[in-house]
Each structure stands twice: as C-alpha cells, then as structure tokens.
Amino acid sequence: MLSIKHHGAVHGVTGSCHELFVDEQQSVLIDCGLFQGAETSSLGATADHLEIDFDLSAVQALIVTHVHIDHVGRIPYLLAAGFTGPIYCSKPSATLLPLVIEDALKVGVTRNKSIIDACLERIHEQIVPLDYQEWMKIPMKTETKVQLRLSRAGHILGSAYASFRVSNEAIKLQNKPYHDVVFSGDLGAPHSPLLPAPKSPHKADQLVIESTYGDRNHEDRSSRVDRLQQSLERALSDSGTVLIPAFSIGRTQELLYELESIIHKNRQKPVSHTASGVQLDWQDLDIIIDSPLANRFTQVYQSLAPYWDDEAQSRIAEGRHPLDFEQVTTIDDHETHLQTVDYLKRQTRPAIVIAASGMCAGGRIVNYIKALIGDERNDIVFVGYQAAGTPGREILTYHDKDDGYVTLDGERFAIKAQVQQISGYSAHAGQEDLLNFIRRMRSQPKRIHIVHGDDQAKLALKKCIKKEFKGVEVVIPDS
CATH class of the missing domain: 3.60.15.10 (Ribonuclease Z/Hydroxyacylglutathione hydrolase-like)
Known part of the structure; x- marks a missing residue:
C-alpha cells in the first residue's frame, strides 16, 4: 500500500x-x-x-x-x-x-x-x-x-x-x-x-x-423539492423573510434551479398574503441573491452549460432560464445590501434571501441574521452541513431553547425566528x-x-x- x-x-x-x-x-x-x-x-x-x-x-x-x-x-x-x-x-x-x-x-x-x-x-x-x-x-x-x-x-x-x-x-x-x-x-x-x-x-x-x-x-430528489416548497410556503405564510445561508458556488445555483422549477409549476398559486390581505402568488415572490461572488459564479455556471446534465439541457431547449428568471434580484454593492437589510427589517412583504456564507461564519448573511433573527415572523432555512464551532451550528443547536442565542461579531442575538433544516438538500x-x-x-x-x-x-x-x-x-x- x-x-x-x-x-x-x-x-x-x-x-x-x-x-x-x-x-x-x-x-x-x-x-x-x-x-x-x-x-x-x-x-x-x-x-x-x-x-x-x-x-x-x-x-x-x-x-x-x-x-x-x-x-x-x-x-x-x-x-x-x-x-x-x-x-x-x-x-x-x-x-x-x-x-x-x-x-x-x-x-x-x-x-x-x-x-x-x-x-x-x-x-x-x-x-x-x-x-x-x-x-x-x-x-x-x-x-x-x-x-x-x-x-x-x-x-x-x-x-x-x-x-x-x-x-x-x-x-x-x-x-x-x-x-x-x-x-x-x-x-x-x-x-x-x-x-x-x-x-x-x-x-x-x-x-x-x-x-x-x-x-x-438523504431523501430522494422529488421529496427534497417538495420539502423545500412546503418549508417555504410555511415560512412565507406570515409575510416574513426566509433567509437561506448558502455558499456562493454550487448551493446557490442549485437553489435557483429548484426555485425556478417550483415557480414554473405553481406560477399562479398563492404562496402568502400581505398584511393588507392581498394574495401573493409564487410568480410575484421576490428572490434576492445578495452575494457579488454568487452572482459572478452564476454567470460562469451559465457559460458552462455544456457541462450541465440532460434535464437542465432540456429546460434550456424549452426556452426556460433555470438560473436567471424574472423573480430574481441580484445585489452587488454594499450600500444596496445595507438598504435591503433595513428594508426587510421594516417591511411586511414576504421574500427569500440567499446569501453567503453557508455556515453563517462571515459574509452578508450575517447582517441579515443580526437584523431578522429576533422576529418570529422570519425563518432561517439551512440546506447544507453546519460544521462544529460555526454560527450555523449554534443556531441549529440552540434555536429551540427558551433562552437560545447565537454570538455574531462578539454580540449575542436571541433566536426568535423559526429555524428549519432540509438536510436532504445537501x-x-x-x-x-x-x-x-x-x-x-x-x-x-x-x-x-x-x-x-x-x-x-x-x-x-x-x-x-x-x-x-x-x-x-x-x-x-x-x-
């Protein structure tokens, strides 16, 4: 040997x-x-x-x-x-x-x-x-x-x-x-x-x-997609924000691909109601990708489409855009990022935010968590592994404790938001x-x-x- x-x-x-x-x-x-x-x-x-x-x-x-x-x-x-x-x-x-x-x-x-x-x-x-x-x-x-x-x-x-x-x-x-x-x-x-x-x-x-x-x-693919949709529907039902920590390469593009599929199948079905009682359909849902790196990687992923599998190729042939569809808003500059965090803290319109890092150990997701983790209307949905010693592991471990909190940049934040994990999405x-x-x-x-x-x-x-x-x-x- x-x-x-x-x-x-x-x-x-x-x-x-x-x-x-x-x-x-x-x-x-x-x-x-x-x-x-x-x-x-x-x-x-x-x-x-x-x-x-x-x-x-x-x-x-x-x-x-x-x-x-x-x-x-x-x-x-x-x-x-x-x-x-x-x-x-x-x-x-x-x-x-x-x-x-x-x-x-x-x-x-x-x-x-x-x-x-x-x-x-x-x-x-x-x-x-x-x-x-x-x-x-x-x-x-x-x-x-x-x-x-x-x-x-x-x-x-x-x-x-x-x-x-x-x-x-x-x-x-x-x-x-x-x-x-x-x-x-x-x-x-x-x-x-x-x-x-x-x-x-x-x-x-x-x-x-x-x-x-x-x-x-892990669950099979169809079960994972169903669970993702059900988790999002439950999370969005009270007009809160869903935060999905995801690494800029790989996970973000996979989530976009699956979200496009969910929206394509359920375009005119309700996903939530706003505070004023207005119905919000899947096709009207805001999906925010707040990561300059993820946006660059998504563009590169699209340029490397010849390496995609047969299913993805068939969607392209149908005229669909699995990684670049109209519900997606991308954020690059830091000022717009801070404005978006503040807006979501004050608003009552449901939205999905995907941002790095996937283990909440840095990156823009940290600012979102600081601003939104204390509101029980909001949800944090983990779709990947959380290593020991990372804030993501802390949130998963302590979110169901009466006095659960996570330490971010040396400050404690009480965990009031709902926390879900879809481990089958790894x-x-x-x-x-x-x-x-x-x-x-x-x-x-x-x-x-x-x-x-x-x-x-x-x-x-x-x-x-x-x-x-x-x-x-x-x-x-x-x-």
Whole structure:
C-alpha cells in the first residue's frame, strides 16, 4: 500500500488536504483547503492560522478536486511557501478557481490589488486544465510513473474524484504493473440539480473516501423539492423573510434551479398574503441573491452549460432560464445590501434571501441574521452541513431553547425566528450513496481511508463497510 498523510479534513469536514507518496521521495497533494469553525489540522493550522504547517519538499503536483473554499482556500499559502508545481483540475474548475481565490484573498488576507494580481498570475501559470476521463502523466524526478484521471463527482460544477495509477520499483517487486489509488473528493448525491451523477471507477487498490453524511441517508430528489416548497410556503405564510445561508458556488445555483422549477409549476398559486390581505402568488415572490461572488459564479455556471446534465439541457431547449428568471434580484454593492437589510427589517412583504456564507461564519448573511433573527415572523432555512464551532451550528443547536442565542461579531442575538433544516438538500452523498460508490467498482479496494466527517459519521460508515466488504482494511486517520 502507498503511504498517505492527511493534513486536513481529519477531525471534521474542512481543511481538506491529503498527500499521496508515490515513492519514498515524491508525493502529490490532493486539495489544500481552509479550516472553518473549530476544526484544525494535527499540526495546529486553524481558521485563523492558515500558513502551510507541513513539509513540501516531496510535493511534485497539486490536484484540485473542486473549488469549494474548504478544498482550495490555502492555495495562496501553498504558493507563498514555495510550491511551483502544476495544479491539475477539471476544465470547469480551471475557470472557477481564480474567482474563488480572488475572493478568498480579498475577504481573508488583503485587498491590495498588486498582491492579489500576483497570486492569480501564479495560479494561471501553474494551472493545468484536464478533460474528464482522460489519463494524464504527472512528471516525476525518478523512474516512478504516475498517471492521473479525473472523473465527475456530481458535487458542484467541475467537481471530480481523482484516480492515480502508480508504478514504482516497490510495486514491481510485488509482481504488479501498477497500484491504483482513488480520492473521492466530495461526492454528490444522485440526481443533484444540474449535474450528472458520479460513476464509480473500475477498481481501486486504495480508496480515500469522504464521510460527511456517513451516518445517514438523504431523501430522494422529488421529496427534497417538495420539502423545500412546503418549508417555504410555511415560512412565507406570515409575510416574513426566509433567509437561506448558502455558499456562493454550487448551493446557490442549485437553489435557483429548484426555485425556478417550483415557480414554473405553481406560477399562479398563492404562496402568502400581505398584511393588507392581498394574495401573493409564487410568480410575484421576490428572490434576492445578495452575494457579488454568487452572482459572478452564476454567470460562469451559465457559460458552462455544456457541462450541465440532460434535464437542465432540456429546460434550456424549452426556452426556460433555470438560473436567471424574472423573480430574481441580484445585489452587488454594499450600500444596496445595507438598504435591503433595513428594508426587510421594516417591511411586511414576504421574500427569500440567499446569501453567503453557508455556515453563517462571515459574509452578508450575517447582517441579515443580526437584523431578522429576533422576529418570529422570519425563518432561517439551512440546506447544507453546519460544521462544529460555526454560527450555523449554534443556531441549529440552540434555536429551540427558551433562552437560545447565537454570538455574531462578539454580540449575542436571541433566536426568535423559526429555524428549519432540509438536510436532504445537501450536495454531499448520503451513506447509501457512499456505499454504492464502493459496491459499483468491479474490483473493490483492499484498504479504505475514511476522512472528511465528524467522528460519529466516520464510525458509522466504517461499521457498514466492515460488515459488507469482508477482508477490506478500513482506516480512520487521526492525523
């Protein structure tokens, strides 16, 4: 078996970073993401201390599975630490990655344009866009041969799982031509909006698999859409505002896609009544996307429509605009953002607001929550995972307590708004989906590393794997 060091996503679901040693002197790095909330690396990196805390001398290349910040947010620190090798990713990710890094630098590091431009120039120089399902040789300094193939992961646009085919002297001594290692990245749930479902690789000697929802299953797609509609109808019935914290890339576009579908089917059906008794139909509902980054990503998503799935393509053919329909208002500048927050605090017309960040750990959603969480007419609807130590997890944990509150920017805010969670709307695979990813391999792994999950989720998935796949070694790394 090949040696793997896990530099992140070991004690939780953020900071994904794994180092595969292809021989004793050389390695490749898979992802290099930010830590969020209370999660840390084994060497001490945290959400506030992001400098690279591990030796880079062996690293020959970086592979990006997808561009969520918890998988790519430390890339500027990687470059600053001296990494000059190629950065391999899918072609859609190559388009999206510079936008994510630019935003991460502006929000968390600096607004100095020359520093940002220098970092982005480095990324453009080092990035190597790959087609899905094509083998690519990664240059090595020794006789070791390493090939990489990216396959669709169904998580966000451009997401991939990475397959490595390694041949070195130690492997040849075992009378094997090569050794296959697969890193799942983040796998999507089947039938996610816009994206084809992931298909398992033919084989893997070693598999590194995520376990975000390793202890539970998701509802099917139609049930998720029905629950979203029912949740919104209930939330909007008293003319309040519905706040949906969502990451700028992936989740926001999926929500827009599903909201367009709900509105298309129910255009002239009532969703609410205003304080003066006027009926409000679905087609009249205000949907506010308050995130400059999300708006940029949505435009890029539309430009990458050839990578959408067949269902989305058919909607386009019908003349529909799944990500850009008339009920949507986008907000870019900060002044309009503050005016909108104040308006919604005073108004009695129902509206839906989608804003980042998805875990309420920063971004414009924080101002909305501060202004609206104290009014019981309003609702906060979570559609994604909330990591330990984030305000989102606090709201979920304490909203049903008599004295429940959340701390934002050092100030306590009583939770009076209604709080709902639609966990089935996650872009992550559920337990059965993760097991299916293994089942559908023609030749199943000899060793499985379980990462990217809370302890309970990892242990539950390990138990299921051990029960079904006899003789497989299952490892839960602790560092």
